[in-house]
Amino acid sequence: MRMYIVCLVMLLAGCVASRETGFWPQYERNPFVVQLDIPGPLDTRGSLVVADLDNDGLIDYLVTGPGHVAAYANSGRKLWIRRVDIWISMKAENNGLPGHHGPGVQAADIDGDGKTEALFLTQDGAIHVVDGASGKDKWHSTPPKPTGAKRWEHLVVANFRGKGDRDLLLQATNAKGYRKGRYVSAYRLEDLKQKRFEPLWKRDDFVACAHNGARVADLDGDGMDEVLGGMVLSADGRVLYRLPDLQKGAHLDAVYVADVRPDIPGLEVIALEEGDQNRVFVFNRERLIWDKHFKHQEPQNAAVGEFDPERPGLEVWCRSRYDQHQKPFVFDAEGKKIVDYRMDDVKPKGWTISGVEVPNKIDWTGEDKQFVAVKERHESGDVGIFDPVGGRFLDYFEERADRLYVADVSGDWREEIIVLNVDQLHIYHNEMPNPNPDRPRLWTQNHYRRSKMTWNYYSP
Numbered sequence: 075m076r077m078y079i080v081c082l083v084m085l086l087a088g089c090v091a092s093r094e095t096g097f098w099p100q101y102e103r104n105p106f107v108v109q110l111d112i113p114g115p116l117d118t119r120g121s122l123v124v125a126d127l128d129n130d131g132l133i134d135y136l137v138t139g140p141g142h143v144a145a146y147a148n149s150g151r152k153l154w155i156r157r158v159d160i161w162i163s164m165k166a167e168n169n170g171l172p173g174h175h176g177p178g179v180q181a182a183d184i185d186g187d188g189k190t191e192a193l194f195l196t197q198d199g200a201i202h203v204v205d206g207a208s209g210k211d212k213w214h215s216t217p218p219k220p221t222g223a224k225r226w227e228h229l230v231v232a233n234f235r236g237k238g239d240r241d242l243l244l245q246a247t248n249a250k251g252y253r254k255g256r257y258v259s260a261y262r263l264e265d266l267k268q269k270r271f272e273p274l275w276k277r278d279d280f281v282a283c284a285h286n287g288a289r290v291a292d293l294d295g296d297g298m299d300e301v302l303g304g305m306v307l308s309a310d311g312r313v314l315y316r317l318p319d320l321q322k323g324a325h326l327d328a329v330y331v332a333d334v335r336p337d338i339p340g341l342e343v344i345a346l347e348e349g350d351q352n353r354v355f356v357f358n359r360e361r362l363i364w365d366k367h368f369k370h371q372e373p374q375n376a377a378v379g380e381f382d383p384e385r386p387g388l389e390v391w392c393r394s395r396y397d398q399h400q401k402p403f404v405f406d407a408e409g410k411k412i413v414d415y416r417m418d419d420v421k422p423k424g425w426t427i428s429g430v431e432v433p434n435k436i437d438w439t440g441e442d443k444q445f446v447a448v449k450e451r452h453e454s455g456d457v458g459i460f461d462p463v464g465g466r467f468l469d470y471f472e473e474r475a476d477r478l479y480v481a482d483v484s485g486d487w488r489e490e491i492i493v494l495n496v497d498q499l500h501i502y503h504n505e506m507p508n509p510n511p512d513r514p515r516l517w518t519q520n521h522y523r524r525s526k527m528t529w530n531y532y533s534p
Contacts, residue, residue: 159197160178174285184231184239217261236309240263245280259277285532291331375431400430425470434448445462479492
């Protein structure tokens with residue numbers, strides 16, 4: 075009995091020590107490694123997305139960087155590499171979309187033949203479509219750019235006519251001044267293939283984020299996508315809702331989509347303001363649901379998820395702007411601030427005082443409660459998983475993370491952490507048994523698929 079008590083005390087002490095050092099040692103710490111045959115990041119251009127490229131039912135990796143697009147199978151086997159002047163950018167407000175870490179590539183079955191295509195823009199404004207499994211050219215097309223824009227910069231596969239992934243949204247910024255993606259046009263992909271350039275619709279007044287491209291999602295479940303930014307456009311290009319005018323000098327930093335309020339039909343858009351009041355907005359196709367601020371601190375980046383299952387709806391975690399000593403805060407689904415804390419008080423030992431960046435909501439454990447995956451800010455550093463409400467880190471991985479991406483690639487619906495480390499991908503799986511293995515994969519959700527194709531540094 076005495077030995078049992080001693081062992082129990084030692085076990086509990088070990089758990090406390092694990093909490094204090096910021097990680098849980100029961101998680102597998104050795105990642106699956108994919109060796110890349112391409113140079114590592116030279117700057118903040120390019121990134122990665124995942125999709126089933128070779129049509130074997132497994133999720134593969136599509137990596138972009140200056141001068142190349144490369145594809146790797148789920149097993150790590152190289153599928154193909156294209157040396158091409160793909161259009162990717164750095165600061166969107168200076169250089170145009172897709173902005174920091176924007177992958178600049180899409181992957182979808184765009185013609186209904188059961189095979190995946192990859193799509194990207196090149197610096198001459200041409201759209202290129204290649205076979206997802208082999209990288210071989212299928213077709214290319216160069217639609218005319220809008221008056222006032224330098225080139226088409228951002229592309230998003232969409233469903234605007236209820237026919238599946240058969241349409242394309244193109245977006246461009248103004249060529250001069252502080253650049254925002256005001257120009258958007260919707261096309262039938264088949265028309266672009268045939269060099270027919272009459273759009274389904276177009277606009278030159280889209281209220282875009284300052285740093286990232288438009289996102290799309292089916293907000294109301296009618297089978298067709300809306301276009302999301304500081305406004306919601308219908309599948310036929312009409313303005314359904316527009317945020318109240320932002321004051322001079324203010325703009326949106328980030329935009330997300332989630333079911334924040336399950337009591338309200340459909341999905342909501344979450345947008346973050348920089349300047350003026352530094353508000354967090356939650357709205358849908360029809361109206362503003364709430365807008366709040368916390369001490370007028372700039373929210374800058376967010377993660378939206380089921381961070382407190384005891385509360386109705388989802389929570390919105392905001393990082394705060396501070397270049398050092400970040401002070402995150404969290405709103406509940408009604409817009410009430412429920413917690414705030416200092417990142418310095420919860421970060422792992424040795425973690426940078428600059429805090430965290432690229433926050434990704436993550437389904438890591440298989441339980442209802444979700445967490446947030448982050449990397450060290452302003453450096454190629456470590457990666458961690460933390461509880462955004464309690465502030466406690468569950469785990470962290472010693473890394474040299476140039477990029478951080480979160481997606482379900484293993485097949486058990488939970489999500490993996492995917493790190494681009496110079497010329498390798500490191501994929502971290504939760505090796506603990508999934509307590510709820512029969513849930514549908516996250517890829518069955520329209521807004522999940524769309525978000526994983528349209529992310530960048532500001533809107534992971």
